[in-house]
Amino acid sequence: xxxxNNPSSRKEKSSGERPSKAGNNFRQTxxxxxxxxxxRRRITNKIVSIIAIVFVIGAIIPLASILFEVIxxxxxxxxxxxxxxxxxxxxxxxxxxxxxxxxxLITVGLASLIGAPIGVLSGVYLxxxxxxxxxxxxxxxxxxxxxNTIRLFNDVLTGLPSIVIGIVGYVAIVLALNSFSVxxxxxxxxxxxxxxxxxxxxxxxxxxxxxxxxxxxxxxxxKTKITLFIVLKNAKDGVLTGVILAISRIAGETAPLIxxxxxxxxxxxxxxxxxDALPLRIWRLASQPYESAHGFGWGAALxxxxxxxxxxxxxxxIARGKGIRVRxxxx
Amino acid sequence: xxxxxxxxxxxxxxxxxxxxxxxxxxxxxxxxxxxxxxxxQNVNAWFGKKHAVKGVSLEVKENSVTAFIGPSGCGKTTxxxxxxxxxxxxxxxxxxxxxxxxxxxxxxxxxxxxxVKRRIGMVFQKPNPFPTMSIHDNVAAGLKLNGIRDxxxxxxxxxxxxxxxxxxxxxxxDLHMPGMGLSGGQxxxxxLARALAMQPEILLMDxxxxxxxxxxxxxxxxxxxxxxxxxxxxxxxxxxxxAARVSEQTAFMYLGELIEYNxxxxxxxxxQKELTEKYISGRFG
Ligand SMILES: Nc1ncnc2c1ncn2[C@@H]1O[C@H](COP(=O)(O)OP(=O)(O)O)[C@@H](O)[C@H]1O
Ligand SMILES: [Mg+2]
Numbered sequence: 001x002x003x004x005n006n007p008s009s010r011k012e013k014s015s016g017e018r019p020s021k022a023g024n025n026f027r028q029t030x031x032x033x034x035x036x037x038x039x040r041r042r043i044t045n046k047i048v049s050i051i052a053i054v055f056v057i058g059a060i061i062p063l064a065s066i067l068f069e070v071i072x073x074x075x076x077x078x079x080x081x082x083x084x085x086x087x088x089x090x091x092x093x094x095x096x097x098x099x100x101x102x103x104x105l106i107t108v109g110l111a112s113l114i115g116a117p118i119g120v121l122s123g124v125y126l127x128x129x130x131x132x133x134x135x136x137x138x139x140x141x142x143x144x145x146x147x148n149t150i151r152l153f154n155d156v157l158t159g160l161p162s163i164v165i166g167i168v169g170y171v172a173i174v175l176a177l178n179s180f181s182v183x184x185x186x187x188x189x190x191x192x193x194x195x196x197x198x199x200x201x202x203x204x205x206x207x208x209x210x211x212x213x214x215x216x217x218x219x220x221x222x223k224t225k226i227t228l229f230i231v232l233k234n235a236k237d238g239v240l241t242g243v244i245l246a247i248s249r250i251a252g253e254t255a256p257l258i259x260x261x262x263x264x265x266x267x268x269x270x271x272x273x274x275x276d277a278l279p280l281r282i283w284r285l286a287s288q289p290y291e292s293a294h295g296f297g298w299g300a301a302l303x304x305x306x307x308x309x310x311x312x313x314x315x316x317x318i319a320r321g322k323g324i325r326v327r328x329x330x331x
Numbered sequence: 332x333x334x335x336x337x338x339x340x341x342x343x344x345x346x347x348x349x350x351x352x353x354x355x356x357x358x359x360x361x362x363x364x365x366x367x368x369x370x371x372q373n374v375n376a377w378f379g380k381k382h383a384v385k386g387v388s389l390e391v392k393e394n395s396v397t398a399f400i401g402p403s404g405c406g407k408t409t410x411x412x413x414x415x416x417x418x419x420x421x422x423x424x425x426x427x428x429x430x431x432x433x434x435x436x437x438x439x440x441x442x443x444x445x446x447v448k449r450r451i452g453m454v455f456q457k458p459n460p461f462p463t464m465s466i467h468d469n470v471a472a473g474l475k476l477n478g479i480r481d482x483x484x485x486x487x488x489x490x491x492x493x494x495x496x497x498x499x500x501x502x503x504x505d506l507h508m509p510g511m512g513l514s515g516g517q518x519x520x521x522x523l524a525r526a527l528a529m530q531p532e533i534l535l536m537d538x539x540x541x542x543x544x545x546x547x548x549x550x551x552x553x554x555x556x557x558x559x560x561x562x563x564x565x566x567x568x569x570x571x572x573x574a575a576r577v578s579e580q581t582a583f584m585y586l587g588e589l590i591e592y593n594x595x596x597x598x599x600x601x602x603q604k605e606l607t608e609k610y611i612s613g614r615f616g
Contacts, residue, residue, distance in 0.1 A: 211455060211457060212459060212461060212462070214417065214420070214455065214459070215455065215459045215460075215522070216472075216476075217420055217448060218448055218452065218453040218526070219448065219473035219476070219525070219529055220445040220447075220448040220449035220473070220477060220529065221472075221473065221476040233463045234461075234462060234463055236463075
């Protein structure tokens with residue numbers, strides 16, 4: 001560096017005049033070009049934003065009309081009897097969808113109890129532990145191979161049609177226990193849930209700035225505690241969003257439930273017996289030829305949507321109540 | 332933990348001094364009687380194949396301030412991170428050599444890396460308070476997550492540490508507010524308080540003022556002068572005036588090597604090496 005000191009300063013001096021001349025020429029050219037382009041750019045901007053708005057409206061219309069249709073047809077049948085009674089005789093407008101609401105809450109709840117912790121832990125492993133810097137060489141390669149295998153499995157599982165997972169639940173649990181059961185349904189749903197939660201958790205945890213982990217290390221805090229109380233705590237909102245997303249997804253699943261919990265018109269009796277669920281009930285009601293059954297189907301659909309909404313809202317509220325929320329990053 | 336036993340004595344170590352500007356005048360270290368606190372012996376560090384620190388050796392006296400200077404990329408941060416074993420946390424990073432703290436090598440098999448980090452605190456270049464935690468919890472985090480439960484003790488340490496970082500008067504009524512709500516300079520002092528709460532013997536500061544405005548920077552510089560009464564400080568800086576103001580010893584690094592390590596006055600008035608002279612006269616870097 002010291003030896004190149006002189007030549008470099010000479011170069012600067014000799015080239016001192018040329019760049020300013022060239023700079024002026026360029027500046028003129030740039031200005032001419034930008035003036036020419038300015039009006040065209042303004043028109044292009046307008047067109048692009050109009051196209052974007054049209055597409056957004058195009059995407060919202062079907063969603064809004066579905067919601068409107070569900071609410072319009074569903075509200076009519078809502079009543080205490082509808083929410084609490086078991087289904088009445090086929091074709092009559094007596095009874096309700098009590099067992100289906102109860103069954104959905106139990107099955108989805110149990111599936112979440114199994115799937116959410118496993119999914120989050122898997123995400124934590126992939127993000128925080130799979131790339132351990134303290135181990136090197138073949139061991140590190142083995143760890144990263146293992147991690148990539150898990151990621152591949154996650155992707156494959158996410159893409160698998162849910163009926164296939166239902167068949168697995170049927171073969172693995174229903175045939176083994178010789179009965180359709182809540183366990184089988186919860187198992188199938190948790191298999192759908194785990195890869196979603198794992199992926200979202202991993203991605204969210206990776207967004208936590210490394211400077212926070214380093215701050216933890218610099219205080220002599222153990223890796224486990226840093227992961228739990230610093231990293232996970234910072235990624236809490238994202239991880240919860242993943243869990244909510246997955247719960248909403250499994251709450252609406254129908255195919256795997258046909259193969260596992262079967263559906264019944266009776267209230268829940270035991271975890272080893274069949275149970276009803278809202279998607280199953282909607283499907284049954286919709287395939288009946290009676291006007292009253294269709295009305296009940298709309299009602300059940302509305303209830304399912306409301307349950308999912310209430311669930312995500314309450315999980316968010318619980319999460320919000322604890323700890324302090326970050327206002328803005330001010331540095 | 333060192334805290335639990337002689338807690339009272341430990342806690343009062345950081346009572347703030349009245350800051351008078353005289354303190355910023357560089358005073359030559361009293362070479363007699365001062366103990367060698369830290370001895371860096373032939374330390375090498377790599378990032379993969381990149382040799383970032385090349386055979387650096389130097390000794391640091393107790394209750395002194397040592398500055399690492401040099402052009403950016405010369406390995407100051409890496410050397411600093413070798414001292415508290417932070418370097419090895421980076422993927423693919425490797426360190427060799429010995430760092431003797433009070434006669435014991437921190438890289439010895441018997442040394443616990445977490446314990447080393449508790450004894451050698453660190454303040455980072457960019458303020459990095461824990462975003463989910465309040466001001467109080469930021470300072471208490473190191474204690475709580477290292478298993479200290481005694482609320483009274485924690486509150487006392489939090490207060491003393493915030494006083495030690497000259498932040499107490501500004502935040503005493505807002506301890507429950509998020510640490511991220513503070514200004515950049517306050518956040519950096521919060522991080523300083525967080526490090527002080529662990530009662531470290533050595534404090535490593537990596538360009539602690541590079542993200543701060545001049546007033547906030549001079550506050551940190553004043554603090555360095557106060558804190559060295561109780562602990563040993565190593566500060567990385569690319570600001571040579573800052574090195575001249577705060578430090579007694581200065582190490583000049585270039586391309587991973589230690590070029591010159593001498594009393595700060597000598598480095599700036601009478602550098603021994605041509606490279607040092609070129610750097611401090613601003614001819615490169
Ligand atoms: N995480 C990293 N991975 C790879 N190389 C790095 C990393 N951090 C620093 N380096 C390299 O190591 C050298 C020393 O860097 P550093 O210690 O940060 O320099 P300084 O603090 O003096 O500016 C530089 O050449 C830099 O490019
Ligand atoms: Mg640096």
